Amino acid sequence: xxxxxxxxxxxxxxxxxxxxxxxxxxxxxxxxxxxxxxxxxxxxxxxxxxxxxxxxxxxxxxxxxxxxxxxxxxxxxxxxxxxxxxxxxxxxxxxxxxxxxxxxxxxxxxxxxxxxxxxxxxxxxxxxxxxxxxxxxxxxxxxxxxxxxxxxxxxxxxxxxxxxxxxxxxxxxxxxxxxxxxxxxxxxxxxxxxxxxxxxxxxxxxxxxxxxxxxxxxxxxxxxxxxxxxxxxxxxxxxxxxxxxxxxxxxxxxxxxxxxxxxxxxxxxxxxxxxxxxxxxxxxxxxxxxxxxxxxxxxxxxxxxxxxxxxxxxxxxxxxxxxxxxxxxxxxxxxxxxxxxxxxxxxxxxxxxxxxxxxxxxxxxxxxxxxxxxxxxxxxxxxxxxxxxxxxxxxxxxxxxxxxxxxxxxxxxxxxxxxxxxxxxxxxxxxxxxxxxxxxxxx
Numbered sequence: 001x002x003x004x005x006x007x008x009x010x011x012x013x014x015x016x017x018x019x020x021x022x023x024x025x026x027x028x029x030x031x032x033x034x035x036x037x038x039x040x041x042x043x044x045x046x047x048x049x050x051x052x053x054x055x056x057x058x059x060x061x062x063x064x065x066x067x068x069x070x071x072x073x074x075x076x077x078x079x080x081x082x083x084x085x086x087x088x089x090x091x092x093x094x095x096x097x098x099x100x101x102x103x104x105x106x107x108x109x110x111x112x113x114x115x116x117x118x119x120x121x122x123x124x125x126x127x128x129x130x131x132x133x134x135x136x137x138x139x140x141x142x143x144x145x146x147x148x149x150x151x152x153x154x155x156x157x158x159x160x161x162x163x164x165x166x167x168x169x170x171x172x173x174x175x176x177x178x179x180x181x182x183x184x185x186x187x188x189x190x191x192x193x194x195x196x197x198x199x200x201x202x203x204x205x206x207x208x209x210x211x212x213x214x215x216x217x218x219x220x221x222x223x224x225x226x227x228x229x230x231x232x233x234x235x236x237x238x239x240x241x242x243x244x245x246x247x248x249x250x251x252x253x254x255x256x257x258x259x260x261x262x263x264x265x266x267x268x269x270x271x272x273x274x275x276x277x278x279x280x281x282x283x284x285x286x287x288x289x290x291x292x293x294x295x296x297x298x299x300x301x302x303x304x305x306x307x308x309x310x311x312x313x314x315x316x317x318x319x320x321x322x323x324x325x326x327x328x329x330x331x332x333x334x335x336x337x338x339x340x341x342x343x344x345x346x347x348x349x350x351x352x353x354x355x356x357x358x359x360x361x362x363x364x365x366x367x368x369x370x371x372x373x374x375x376x377x378x379x380x381x382x383x384x385x386x387x388x389x390x391x392x393x394x395x396x397x398x399x400x401x402x403x404x405x406x407x408x409x410x411x412x413x414x415x416x417x418x419x420x421x422x423x424x425x426x427x428x429x430x431x432x433x434x435x436x437x438x439x440x441x442x443x
Contacts (some may be wrong), residue, residue, distance in 0.1 A: 009115025010044040013037070035131055038101070038118060048114065055099075057081045058153070061116065062104035069142040070104070072186075073149055079188040080150055080178075084157045087178065087191070088262050100156045102134045102149065111135075124233045129155040144202035150190070151179035158265060166265040169224050170274075172238055173245030176205065180242070193246065195299045195426075206298060208239035213293050220392075221289045225271055247292045250302035254278070254285065284309050287395040291330065294398040299426030305329035307397065311387075312336030312416030315343075319440030324419045326351035326362075327431035330383070330397050333417040335439050337384055342410045342442040345382065345403050351433030353378040353423060364421075364435050365405045372422055379404050379422045380435055386415035408442065 016035050042052060045061065053060040055074020064070050077100075085092040103116055111117040117135060121128055127136040127148040134152035139145040154175040158165045165171035180200070182189045194200040197207075212218050219227075219240045227237055248258035257277045264270050278285055288307055295305065310332035322333040337343055347364035354360040360367060366376025375381075381400040389395075397418060401407065409417075419437060 009113070010048060010050070011038050011040040011115040013115075013118050013120070014039045036118070036120060037131070037133060038103075038116060040116070045114070045116070050114070050116070057099045058102055058149075059099065060102045060104055063106045063110060064104060064138060069145070073102075073104070073146065075186075076146060076183065076188050077149065077153055080153060080190060081157075083188075083190045084154065084178065087259075088158070088162060090161055095161060098132075098161070100132045100134060100153060102136065102152075104136050104138065104145075104149070106138045108137055122233075126233070127152050128233075129153075129159075132156050132160050139202060141201040143200055146183070147179050147181065147200070147203060150181060151175045154178045162262060162265050164265040166261065166270050167225075168227055168229050168237070169241050169244060170261060170265070170270065173241035173243075176238055176242035177245040177249055180205075191249070193250070193298075193300060193302075197298060199298075204235075205239040205242045206296060208236055209243055209293055209296050212236075213296075218290075218293045221286050225274070243292065243296070244289070247289060247302060251288070251306055252303055253281070253306065283389055287389075287397060290395045291397050295329075295425040297424060297426050301426060301428055304428040305425050307418075308332055310334050310416070314338075315439060315441060319438060321436060321438050322419070323349075323434045323436055324380070324421070326353065326378075326421050326423075326433050326435065327428045328420070329425070329428070330418045330420045332385070333419055333437070333439070335417045336387075337409065337411050337415060337417055337439075339411055339414045342408055344406070344408055344440050344442045346406045346438045347380045347403060347435050348405075348438075349433070349435040351378070351421070351431065351435060353421070353431055354427070355430045355432075362421075363405070364403070364437075366422065372424055375402060375422050377423060380437070381420055381422050382407070382409065383418045384409065384411040384413070384415045385418050386413040388413075403437070 013036050016037050040061065046052065050061050050063055053062065053071060053074050056078050058074045058077035060074055062070065082092055103111060105111045108117065121130065125137065127134065129152035134149065134156060136145065136148045136152065139148065155165055178190050180192055180194060182192045194206065224240045224244050248254045260277065261274060264273050267273060291307060304327060307329060308331040312333065312335045314336050320335055322335060324331050350361055350363055352359050353362040353367065362378035364380040366379030368376050370377040380403040382403040383396040383400045385396060417439065421435065423431065
């Protein structure tokens with residue numbers, strides 16, 4: 001059908017009655033505004049070329065021409081719904097009629113003129129949601145377009161079912177976490193760790209963190225938590241929010257508490273609750289965040305890179321021996337080294353650092369046919385973790401020393417010896433075996 005042009009809008013904004021469990025995501029925290037929604041004259045919208053795509057959980061209005069990646073968005077959204085329910089411990093049977101209305105815009109100004117992009121929304125470059133409506137600007141990749149629809153869908157789910165999204169870092173971090181996805185043969189999987197840049201074109205969160213760390217401008221845990229958007233829609237904070245949510249949600253020691261936070265999304269003291277939940281290991285978390293940022297890459301394996309913290313005991317007079325697993329990140333030796341004293345480390349053993357196309361065997365001196373972080377793959381690394389930590393300073397775990405087959409250490413501060421082999425944080429899963437390290441005090 002040939003579309004016609006209307007100078008007047010094809011939609012109007014209406015106020016709707018708010019159920020007790022619903023809140024308006026763009027309201028004042030203390031004075032709720034009426035909940036507003038867009039009421040569309042669908043026949044007139046269709047006459048001017050605004051297509052309607054109908055799914056069980058998403059009705060999408062768009063000016064984009066038909067193609068499979070666009071037409072499949074409602075179906076992907078439908079697959080996301082039970083995954084959101086499972087993640088937030090919501091019974092989907094209680095929300096059989098839940099759905100959202102979305103607007104996917106090639107020409108944003110046209111949607112404004114037609115009344116489909118209301119004036120009460122803040123200016124945005126990529127996407128925005130309000131209660132059970134979402135708006136997404138067309139993107140240069142099919143992946144990122146779908147990511148933004150799922151991101152805003154997560155906001156809509158949390159606002160309309162949980163009653164809110166929490167502070168900025170949790171709201172955006174959780175939406176980024178759940179929207180980062182994999183779609184294979186029509187099957188959608190949420191909450192994935194991207195395996196490569198090619199898998200998530202135009203998403204770019206990992207690169208933002210890598211570039212900031214390389215430039216010495218990485219965000220601290222405190223900065224992420226305290227950040228408020230204040231009406232800005234800058235891309236960089238989304239990367240840090242995703243990073244923190246990804247670490248907390250995947251880490252075996254932190255996951256359960258992170259999932260508890262869904263219970264407090266309407267609590268003005270959310271951040272205080274968060275800090276209390278992690279109070280007993282706050283210093284450890286701050287250090288793990290630094291390690292995560294320093295080593296982050298596509299496919300980062302959070303559980304295998306979880307730091308095995310543990311205080312050290314004084315070194316016996318005859319020295320001590322410890323084994324270090326090749327398929328884990330930093331591990332405490334449980335050996336305490338005293339400041340100003342010199343220690344001799346000798347390492348031995350044979351372990352696997354890859355299994356394709358065949359097993360790569362390695363000793364603590366590393367294999368020189370491949371380098372990682374400018375050191376031979378598999379070479380033994382060490383760091384002295386001080387007894388009294390400076391939570392604001394860099395952890396020694398991001399500034400290791402090379403141990404290899406043997407080294408002398410004279411720590412400036414007393415602390416526990418930590419060890420690991422040099423390997424990508426994304427490639428520990430194909431490692432096996434362990435190194436044996438002997439530690440003696442040099443007299």
